[in-house]
Amino acid sequence: MQQYLDLCEHIINDGTWIENERTGKRCLTVINADLVYDVKNNQFPLITTRKSFWKAAIAELLGYIRGYDNAADFRVLGAKTWDANANDNSQWLNNPHRKGTDDMGRVYGVQGRAWSKPDGGCIDQLAKIIDNLTKGVDDRGEILSFYNPGEFHMGCLRPCMHTHNFSLLGDTLYLTSFQRSCDVPLGLNFNQVQVFTLLALVAQITGNKAGVAYHKIVNAHIYEDQLPQMRDIQLKRQPFTSPQLAINPDIKSLHDLETWVTLDDFDVTSYEHHDAIKYPFSV
Numbered sequence: 001m002q003q004y005l006d007l008c009e010h011i012i013n014d015g016t017w018i019e020n021e022r023t024g025k026r027c028l029t030v031i032n033a034d035l036v037y038d039v040k041n042n043q044f045p046l047i048t049t050r051k052s053f054w055k056a057a058i059a060e061l062l063g064y065i066r067g068y069d070n071a072a073d074f075r076v077l078g079a080k081t082w083d084a085n086a087n088d089n090s091q092w093l094n095n096p097h098r099k100g101t102d103d104m105g106r107v108y109g110v111q112g113r114a115w116s117k118p119d120g121g122c123i124d125q126l127a128k129i130i131d132n133l134t135k136g137v138d139d140r141g142e143i144l145s146f147y148n149p150g151e152f153h154m155g156c157l158r159p160c161m162h163t164h165n166f167s168l169l170g171d172t173l174y175l176t177s178f179q180r181s182c183d184v185p186l187g188l189n190f191n192q193v194q195v196f197t198l199l200a201l202v203a204q205i206t207g208n209k210a211g212v213a214y215h216k217i218v219n220a221h222i223y224e225d226q227l228p229q230m231r232d233i234q235l236k237r238q239p240f241t242s243p244q245l246a247i248n249p250d251i252k253s254l255h256d257l258e259t260w261v262t263l264d265d266f267d268v269t270s271y272e273h274h275d276a277i278k279y280p281f282s283v
């Protein structure tokens with residue numbers, strides 16, 4: 001939690017104001033942040049200086065794992081977070097590739113589970129990784145990449161957390177996740193949960209121990225309309241100690257994650273937090 005607060009302070013103290021054309025807003029911005037999560041000791045990196053809706057973050061992750069391309073499917077899992085990008089952005093609404101209401105196009109999990117090959121067919125990057133890690137193999141290319149510039153024009157948003165690179169040392173699994181663009185008040189609150197949970201889940205279903213997750217961010221920003229709440233409210237609060245994440249031990253395979261797993265299979269214990277803060281969202 002302290003590393004999150006340090007990043008927020010760093011943006012406020014040292015950030016540069018940058019105009020963002022896509023949203024029409026200015027962002028206070030820094031380049032480079034390195035966050036580290038202790039998954040081994042279950043130090044769940046949940047924000048405590050405001051109430052965090054962690055279930056929606058895990059629902060998003062499940063949707064990516066399943067390769068969903070539709071905001072309605074994310075809503076069924078428990079995340080409304082893709083509604084705006086799928087339905088309220090005029091550029092995407094006018095895109096001939098959009099297949100109708102709630103379509104997100106070829107983003108995130110679609111690339112992870114069905115990357116189109118130029119010579120036909122597609123690649124399931126996640127299945128290959130799970131298969132290798134289950135056999136104790138790390139070919140030094142256990143990479144799940146959502147970043148496909150050849151299909152950016154077919155999706156509502158370029159992936160922000162775009163690459164997850166797994167590493168196996170003996171029977172301990174590590175994860176290094178890369179993020180190109182980070183909305184620190186809103187998105188990072190979710191992304192921290194997702195990096196941690198992805199390592200915990202993949203370790204569990206491949207029969208390995210979870211080690212450390214490394215989260216590398218390039219452009220970390222606070223939108224101009226979020227700044228007063230972050231600076232004058234959230235950063236004035238004292239953090240509480242980290243809660244713990246509990247995952248149903250019956251989840252044993254990728255197939256389980258694709259079929260019956262719901263948010264009821266996750267629980268957070270000892271979560272002490274301050275009141276919720278509603279931050280503006282930029283589409």
Ligand SMILES: Nc1nc(=O)c2c([nH]1)NC[C@@H]1CN(c3ccc(C(=O)N[C@@H](CCC(=O)O)C(=O)O)cc3)CN21
Pocket residue numbers: 052053056080081082085157183186187188189190277278279281282283
């Ligand atoms: N500007 C922007 N920031 C983001 O963080 C973001 C995007 N766009 N577009 C794609 C996804 C969607 N994400 C989102 C979208 C909404 C919330 C949000 O509104 N969170 C609220 C409450 C959510 C709830 O009640 O479930 C929060 O207080 O954290 C968070 C992440 C992350 N991503």
Ligand SMILES: O=c1ccn([C@H]2C[C@H](O)[C@@H](COP(=O)(O)O)O2)c(=O)[nH]1
Pocket residue numbers: 022157158160161181182183184186187188191
């Ligand atoms: O998982 C996510 C998804 C999105 N974001 C944020 C980062 C930016 O504020 C916007 C995306 O805008 P771009 O113009 O495509 O960079 O969404 C996030 O923090 N985490």
